[in-house]
Amino acid sequence: MTKNFEQAKIDTKSVWAGEKDYLVHGATQVPVIPSVAFGYDDMDEWYDVAIGKKKGHIYGRNTNPTVQAFEDKLKILEGAEAVTSFSTGMAAISNTLYTFLVPGDRIVSIKDTYGGTNKIFTEFLPRMGVEVELCETGSHEAIAEAVQKGCKILYLETPTNPTVKITDIEKMAKVGKDLGALVIVDNTFATPINQNPLQLGVDLVIHSATKFLGGHADALGGVVCGKDPELIEKIYHYREINGATMDPWAAYLILRGMKTLHLRIERQASNAMKLANYLQTEEMVEAVFYPGLETHPNHDIAKKQMRGFGGMLSFAVKGGVDTVRELLPKLQFAHRAANLGAVETTVGPARTTSHVECTPEERAAMGIPEGLIRVSCGIEDGEDIISDFKQAFASLRTAVRS
Numbered sequence: 103m104t105k106n107f108e109q110a111k112i113d114t115k116s117v118w119a120g121e122k123d124y125l126v127h128g129a130t131q132v133p134v135i136p137s138v139a140f141g142y143d144d145m146d147e148w149y150d151v152a153i154g155k156k157k158g159h160i161y162g163r164n165t166n167p168t169v170q171a172f173e174d175k176l177k178i179l180e181g182a183e184a185v186t187s188f189s190t191g192m193a194a195i196s197n198t199l200y201t202f203l204v205p206g207d208r209i210v211s212i213k214d215t216y217g218g219t220n221k222i223f224t225e226f227l228p229r230m231g232v233e234v235e236l237c238e239t240g241s242h243e244a245i246a247e248a249v250q251k252g253c254k255i256l257y258l259e260t261p262t263n264p265t266v267k268i269t270d271i272e273k274m275a276k277v278g279k280d281l282g283a284l285v286i287v288d289n290t291f292a293t294p295i296n297q298n299p300l301q302l303g304v305d306l307v308i309h310s311a312t313k314f315l316g317g318h319a320d321a322l323g324g325v326v327c328g329k330d331p332e333l334i335e336k337i338y339h340y341r342e343i344n345g346a347t348m349d350p351w352a353a354y355l356i357l358r359g360m361k362t363l364h365l366r367i368e369r370q371a372s373n374a375m376k377l378a379n380y381l382q383t384e385e386m387v388e389a390v391f392y393p394g395l396e397t398h399p400n401h402d403i404a405k406k407q408m409r410g411f412g413g414m415l416s417f418a419v420k421g422g423v424d425t426v427r428e429l430l431p432k433l434q435f436a437h438r439a440a441n442l443g444a445v446e447t448t449v450g451p452a453r454t455t456s457h458v459e460c461t462p463e464e465r466a467a468m469g470i471p472e473g474l475i476r477v478s479c480g481i482e483d484g485e486d487i488i489s490d491f492k493q494a495f496a497s498l499r500t501a502v503r504s
């Protein structure tokens with residue numbers, strides 16, 4: 103029976119979409135197919151598959167059925183026409199940029215992109231003779247001005263890592279498209295549950311599947327989704343030759359994780375909202391960053407373009423790094439690790455996680471205080487998370503007093 107997902111809600115899509123073509127022997131779950139090569143008895147059929155005339159698989163660096171099931175699910179969740187996947191989120195980002203940029207090109211982006219992305223902008227692209235202009239994150243005027251000077255790519259990320267700044271996707275997509283730029287959005291923090299940039303006019307949407315899509319911190323992956331199959335075909339071609347292919351075992355784990363994506367995102371967002379509200383009342387906290395807070399400078403834009411505000415928040419503590427060093431080890435229900443989007447709450451200072459590649463001066467220039475703590479809310483009970491932070495702050499205050 104073919105299932106029609108056009109009308110289904112996103113929760114139903116998370117569970118069912120993209121899997122039916124890959125179920126064999128009556129299995130109800132997509133199998134892991136770790137085969138490096140796929141054999142043919144019929145030489146003509148082999149040839150037709152090899153030249154893309156007929157559907158099928160030839161060699162694991164190019165395509166694989168388990169990996170394709172993952173791509174198909176994401177295609178439906180993002181409302182894309184075509185999707186290609188990668189070994190990691192950074193592979194998705196770098197392969198996409200290197201597919202389109204050649205010496206002499208110009209790219210416009212924002213200062214607060216993910217640390218690895220920022221390194222591509224500041225270290226690798228200039229070395230290739232590509233001009234990079236990084237604008238103040240959240241300043242729509244600055245971005246529009248930079249785009250108007252001409253650029254091949256406008257690259258955005260919203261919400262950003264780690265201070266969850268918001269850019270108006272629809273507005274900036276229009277600015278970029280009007281001037282003929284390719285508009286790309288890193289949608290890792292929002293996930294397709296909360297935000298679909300393709301529906302807001304952008305050309306390409308990128309995810310680190312390692313994070314919320316997989317959701318269990320046990321597999322690396324990346325993906326690019328687009329409305330125009332020709333764009334995706336070009337990126338796929340770059341990837342099949344350069345080799346940053348997603349592993350079938352990773353694809354299986356991420357697919358399995360994605361069946362509960364909607365449930366996890368709902369709980370993570372409600373926990374993040376509760377924790378943000380509590381942190382605002384905590385005397386040792388200087389500032390709380392969460393798009394769901396009315397005090398967030400772009401709360402209105404977030405409300406307009408997101409269905410939920412996500413599980414990511416950050417806050418700055420009084421006393422900087424010294425406080426961070428004392429506070430984080432006191433938490434009971436949190437991994438102190440450089441990851442996000444998992445079912446367990448995960449905390450880390452920006453200086454050792456998202457922006458470890460940057461110098462303190464670079465972080466200061468991006469508005470990232472050294473006392474900034476990033477929290478990826480897990481799916482635990484919200485009250486337990488708050489109690490945990492409360493006891494950690496309380497024991498810190500006791501230590502300070504004695």
Ligand SMILES: *Cc1c(COP(=O)(O)O)cnc(C)c1O
Binds near residue numbers: 192218259263324
């Ligand atoms: C983690 C992350 C990436 C990179 O993904 P990897 O899978 O670690 O390579 C890119 N963008 C954002 C926003 C991220 O959080």
